[in-house]
Amino acid sequence: MGSQITIAVDGMGGDYAPREIVKGVAQYASSHAGLSFIITGPKEAIEAELLLYPQIMNVEIVDAPEIIEMAEEPGRAVRTKETSSLVVAARLVKEGKADAFISAGNTGAVMAAALLICGRIKGIKRPAIGVILPHRSGKYVMVDAGANADTKPEYLPQFAVMGSVYAEQVLGLEKPRVGLLNIGEEAEKGSSFTKEAYKLMEDAPVNFTGNVEGREVFEGAADVVVTDGFTGNIMLKLIEGVGNMVFEQIKDGIRKSVVSKAGAALMSPVLNGLKRKSDPEETGGAVLLGINGVAIIGHGRSSSKAIVNAIRVAATSVENDVVGLIAQGVQNSG
C-alpha cells in the first residue's frame, strides 16, 4: 500500500447495490488515478458490474459471498457473517490493507462492524456519528447524530474534539466554533443534562462558544453542533423530513397550475440549488468518529452520486489524518 490511499467499499450495502455502488466507485476512481479501491461482495456480481467500466485500473475486488440484510440484528449479523461484504470491508481497514471503509448498508451493522472489528481510538469513551449539514451560508458538523441512544454529559467534550477535527480537516474551517444544542442561550438554561454538559464543555480543548438553539443552527451560529445521540438523530431526521415536505409541496402546487409550472421552470436554478444543498446525497454520508480508521455510513438509498460524495469525504479524512488528530486531541483533553 505504501503512501497510496486505499478505500474499501461494501459493494452490497444499500438499496441500489451493487449497481449504484460500483458505478460511484468507478466514477471516482476514473478521475483519481492516485487512489486505490477495493470493492467487497460476491465476486461474480461485482465483476459483472465492473465490466461496464473496462478502462478503470485502480479498482480491485475482494470476494465476500455473504450479505447482511437491512433488517438483521446488527451485532449478531457482524459476529456470525464473517465473509459478508461489510465485515470483509471493515477487516481490510483493521489489517491495514485499506485506510477507510464505506458502507450504505444496515446502519447499526456498519457501526457494529467499525466498533467490533476496527475498534475505538485509545481514550475515546464513545464513538459518535458526525454529519455535515447545510446552514444559510455554509456547512456545519453535527455530533452525535445517533450512535448513542443514551448519552452521558461526560461524553460531550470528546464529541466536541472529534467534531472540531472533522470540521477543520474536512470542511476546512479554522478554529471551528463549537456550540451546545440547547433550549436557551444562557449558560444556566436547559435540562439537567445540558447544564452539566455546559460546564464540562468549558474545559474542553475546543473553541466552545456556548449554547445554540435550533433556530440559530440554520443561521450558521456554530461550525460544530454538539448534542446527545437521541436529540441528534431526531434533528437529522426532522431536517430531512421538513426538506422533503417543502419540495413535495412545491411540486404539488406546481402540478395544479400551468402558470406556476411556467414559474417553476424559470425558477428551476434556484430550486435545484436549494435541493442540492439540502440533499443528503450531497453531504457524503455520516462518519463514525472515534474509530481506529475512517468509517463512513452511507444513506440506505445511496445512488452513485452519494457514493462519490462518501468517497470524497473518506479520502479527505485519510489525507488529512482525521484519525491521528482525534487521537492527539483526546490525549490533550486528559
Place this chain on the structure above:
Amino acid sequence: MGSQITIAVDGMGGDYAPREIVKGVAQYASSHAGLSFIITGPKEAIEAELLLYPQIMNVEIVDAPEIIEMAEEPGRAVRTKETSSLVVAARLVKEGKADAFISAGNTGAVMAAALLICGRIKGIKRPAIGVILPHRSGKYVMVDAGANADTKPEYLPQFAVMGSVYAEQVLGLEKPRVGLLNIGEEAEKGSSFTKEAYKLMEDAPVNFTGNVEGREVFEGAADVVVTDGFTGNIMLKLIEGVGNMVFEQIKDGIRKSVVSKAGAALMSPVLNGLKRKSDPEETGGAVLLGINGVAIIGHGRSSSKAIVNAIRVAATSVENDVVGLIAQGVQNSG
C-alpha cells in the same frame, strides 16, 4: 358572564404591543359579536389604540399599569408585578371573569402566571405546551414543546391524554393517533427514556399507535406527537429554522436573477401557500395544557394576524371544553 365566552388578552405582551394586539382583538371582535374581550394594560395606552376601532362594542379594558419585560426572571416577575398586564389577565381567568387568557409576552412568565395564578387541573403531574404544526396533508399537535426541561417518562401518558383532547376538539380529528417521537420504529428501539415511556403509553387511555421518527412526522404518521419538553422545544425551533432558511434562500436566489424573479412571480401562489402553512403566526400559538383555564402563549413577534389566530384557538378550546375533557381524561387514566 353567563354562557357568554370572555377572552382576556394581555395588551402589553410581545414586540408589537399594544398596537398589533389591540388590532388583532378588534378584528376578531368585530366579526364575533357573541364573544366578549378584555384587554389588560395601562388604560390610556390601550384606550388610545382602541379608539381606532370606534365601532367595536364587545371589548373592554381592565387597567394594569405594570409591564413584564421579555428578559425578566419569570417567577419573580409574576410574583412581584401584581398589577402587570399579564398577571391581571391570568387573574381574570382565576376569578371566573374570563374563560381564557392570551399573552405574546415573556414565555416563561406566561407559564409562571398560568401555573401560579390559575393552577393546574387536579391530577395533572406536569402541565405541558402543545403546538399545532403542519404535515404534508394536514396538521398535528406536538406535546411537550418546552414546558418541562426535564421530563420523566411517567409524565408522557398525561401529555398524550392532553394532546388527544386538543387534537380532537381544536383540530377536529377523531380518535387521534398518538405517536411517541423516537429514533426507531420498533417498540424496543430508542433511549432508556423512550423505552420506559413506550410501556407506559401502552396503558394510556389514548389511541397509541407506537413510535414515530422525525421524518414520518411530516408525512402525517401521527395526529399527536408526544415527546419530552427538551426534544420538543428543539424540534419546534428546528422546524422554524429550516422553514426560515428555505424561504431566505429562495428569496436570495430570486434576487440574483431576473429570470428567477419572473418565475417567482408566477409561482407566488404556491410559495405563499407554503409560507402560510409553515408560518407560526398561522398556527394560533402554543397552548399550555393541564392548566385550570385556557392559557395561550403567543409568539413574541406576534402581529395582529397571530393574535387573531390565537383568539380562534382560545375560543374553540373554551367552546369545546378542552379543560373539562382533560380533567375527565386524567381521572380515567387513574
